[in-house]
Amino acid sequence: MAFPQTRPRRLRRTGALRGLVRETELRPGRLILPLFVAAGIEGSQPIAGMPGVERHSISAAVERAAEAQALGLPAVLLFGIPETKDPEGSGAWDDEGIVQLATRAIKQAVGDMLVICDLCLCEYTDHGHCGLLRDDGDVDNDATLELLARVAVSQARAGADIVAPSDMMDGRVGAIRAELDAEGLADTAILSYAAKSASAFYGPFREAAGSTPAFGDRHGYQMDPANGDEAVREALLDADEGADMVMVKPAGPCLDIIRRVKEATRLPLGAYQVSGEYAMIKAAAAAGALDERSAVLETLTGIRRAGADFVITYYAAEAAQWLR
Numbered sequence: 001m002a003f004p005q006t007r008p009r010r011l012r013r014t015g016a017l018r019g020l021v022r023e024t025e026l027r028p029g030r031l032i033l034p035l036f037v038a039a040g041i042e043g044s045q046p047i048a049g050m051p052g053v054e055r056h057s058i059s060a061a062v063e064r065a066a067e068a069q070a071l072g073l074p075a076v077l078l079f080g081i082p083e084t085k086d087p088e089g090s091g092a093w094d095d096e097g098i099v100q101l102a103t104r105a106i107k108q109a110v111g112d113m114l115v116i117c118d119l120c121l122c123e124y125t126d127h128g129h130c131g132l133l134r135d136d137g138d139v140d141n142d143a144t145l146e147l148l149a150r151v152a153v154s155q156a157r158a159g160a161d162i163v164a165p166s167d168m169m170d171g172r173v174g175a176i177r178a179e180l181d182a183e184g185l186a187d188t189a190i191l192s193y194a195a196k197s198a199s200a201f202y203g204p205f206r207e208a209a210g211s212t213p214a215f216g217d218r219h220g221y222q223m224d225p226a227n228g229d230e231a232v233r234e235a236l237l238d239a240d241e242g243a244d245m246v247m248v249k250p251a252g253p254c255l256d257i258i259r260r261v262k263e264a265t266r267l268p269l270g271a272y273q274v275s276g277e278y279a280m281i282k283a284a285a286a287a288g289a290l291d292e293r294s295a296v297l298e299t300l301t302g303i304r305r306a307g308a309d310f311v312i313t314y315y316a317a318e319a320a321q322w323l324r
C-alpha cells in the first residue's frame with residue numbers, strides 16, 4: 001500500500017519507536033582501540049596529525065588498556081615503535097621487543113582484555129617498507145613470509161590472542177598459520193588485513209609510527225582502491241589459507257567492499273577507520289563544521305550497517321563513553 005495508508009514517519013515519531021525498529025546497534029563491545037607503544041619514552045607523547053591520540057610507554061599503554069576495559073571495549077590493537085630499525089625489521093620478532101613486552105604487561109595487568117598485535121615489518125625496517133627488499137628495491141614477497149611467520153610466533157608467545165598481518169604479502173596467512181601450528185600455538189587466531197588499499201588516509205599513522213617509506217610507495221603490494229572484485233578475491237584467498245577473521249581497510253571509503261567481503265566469506269569481519277578518517281573528523285569538528293559526537297557515531301554505525309562485525313577506531317574510547 002502506498003501513501004496515504006503507508007507513512008514511514010509513523011515509526012520515527014518518538015525515541016522509543018525509533019529504538020524499537022533500529023536495525024544497526026553500536027555498542028562498546030564492537031569497538032577496538034588501537035594503541036601506539038613506543039620504546040624509550042616516558043609517559044605519553046602527542047601525535048601532531050592525530051589530536052587526542054598519543055604514543056605510550058608500556059606502563060601508559062597498560063593504563064589505557066585498563067581504561068578501555070572499564071569502558072567495555074573488548075580488545076586493543078597494538079603497534080610498536082622500536083628505538084632502532086634495520087633493513088630486515090628484526091625488532092619485530094625480538095621476544096623482548098616493544099610489542100612483546102607491552103603484550104605481556106597488558107595480559108598480566110588487564111584481566112581478559114584481548115590483545116591483537118599488528119603484524120608488519122614497516123615500523124621496524126629502516127627503509128619503511130613492509131618486507132625485505134631485493135637489490136632492485138622491490139619487496140621480496142617469498143623471503144618476507146618467513147620473517148612474518150617468525151613475528152607471529154614471537155607475538156603469540158608473548159600472549160597475543162590474535163595476530164593481524166597488515167603487510168599484504170601473498171601467502172602470508174598460510175605461512176603464519178603453518179608456523180603457529182608447528183610451534184604449538186594453534187589457539188592463536190589470525191585477523192588478516194585481507195582487503196587493504198594503498199590509501200591516502202594512512203598519512204597520520206605513518207607520522208605516528210615513523211613508517212613512511214624512505215623511497216617509493218606501497219602500490220606494489222597494497223591494493224588499488226579502485227578494485228572491488230579483487231578485494232573479494234584477496235579475502236577468499238586469506239580465508240582459504242586459514243584466516244579466522246578478515247579486515248577491510250580503510251573503512252569509510254570502502255563500505256561496498258565491507259558488504260561484498262562479508263557476503264563472500266561469511267567470516268567475522270572487522271573494518272578499520274584509519275588515521276586519516278579520524279584526523280578528518282577531528283579537523284572538521286575543530287573548525288566548527290561538524291558536531292564531533294554525532295558525526296563519529298554516524299560513521300561507526302554506517303560501517304557496522306555495511307556489514308562489519310567490529311570496528312577498529314581511534315575514537316573507540318570516546319565512542320564507548322558517548323554510548324553509555
Ligand code: PBG
Pocket residue numbers: 118120122130166167201202203204205206211218273274275276
Ligand atoms: C602497517 C599498517 C599501517 C596501518 C595499519 N598497519 C600503515 C600502512 O600500511 O602504511 C595504517 C593505520 C592507520 O592509518 O590508522 N602496515
